[in-house]
Amino acid sequence: MKKPIELDWANLGFNYIKTDYRYISYWDKGEWDDGTLTEDNTVHISEGSTALHYGQTVFEGMKAYRAKDGSINLFRPEENAERMQRSCRRLMMPVIPTDIFIEAVKKVVKANEAYIPPYGTGGSLYLRPYMIGIGDNIGVKPASNYLFSIFCMPVGAYFKNGLVPTNFLVSDYDRAAGNGTGSSKVGGNYGGSLLPGSEAHKRNFGDAIYLDPITHTKIEEVGAANFFGITKDNQFVTPISPSILPSITKYSLLYLAKERLGLEVKEEDVFVDRLDRFAEAGACGTAAVITPIGGIQYKDNFHTFYSETETGPITKKLYKELTGIQYGEVKAPKGWIIKV
């Protein structure tokens, strides 16, 4: 086990930190090159790159964890590989095969091992795979060339530290169109979320909540995380919609809530004017992990769930189960943990 560098591990937050190596691979004339690790954290691309003008850019977010026994865990990385392939197809980009994706992730983690937050600090190594359309171009058409890269950095909490409830603001803006790119992890979805996100922050909320773009009556996303609620009769409920990003954390929680906590689970419409059916609510995602939702502001009404300061018992149990699996403290369902 490589000795970690000196860092204030307990207070990392979610900020860019330059690490030593990143993986980079180029696609030209219909194939990927072998891919290498580089120390250069800049990319040099044509002014005509489709990524710059037409948003031909997709990304992923995943984490490596220093486990209790000192080994390094990846959490369901093939799910990220497959979601990235779906995003690429949506934007007419070439795909990275799952085995090459996972090998590249492992190379980046190993090369930057000293940056993995030590076990017990609550941090993890965030990995950012991305692909962009590059090359000389001006027409609205898929690029001739592509760059695929994975970089990483140590991170702590995305919202507040640990299991601290956060309040959210329902936005008037839509995050994605009904039959648009909402279920793909593409750059444009996030560019459009900057203004609603900043309006929420200005009013002291953790982020914006987006409603469905067709009827504006149902919760879709909590910023860059999925929503879940625990009903008063102990059902785990999460929204269903074609414009939500299929969160790997959310699907993991659906499984854990059912198989480990014995809850009834449902993917169904979550009407924003029916929040009183929930005893607890949370946001879930790779960066957000599980962030309890204290309350939701919708027009003039502020609805609180369990508490604005305390986390509900089921949310706590889910958090313990999920993070326990990620840090190697709890037995993982088959295939969920890949060792680096």
Ligand code: PLP
């Ligand atoms: N929703 C959005 C819009 C996201 O950006 C993310 C982050 O990846 C999620 C949900 C959570 O997905 P996952 O659990 O796969 O990280």
Ligand code: COI
């Ligand atoms: C993630 O959870 O990995 C995300 O991509 C969220 C955000 C930082 C974009």
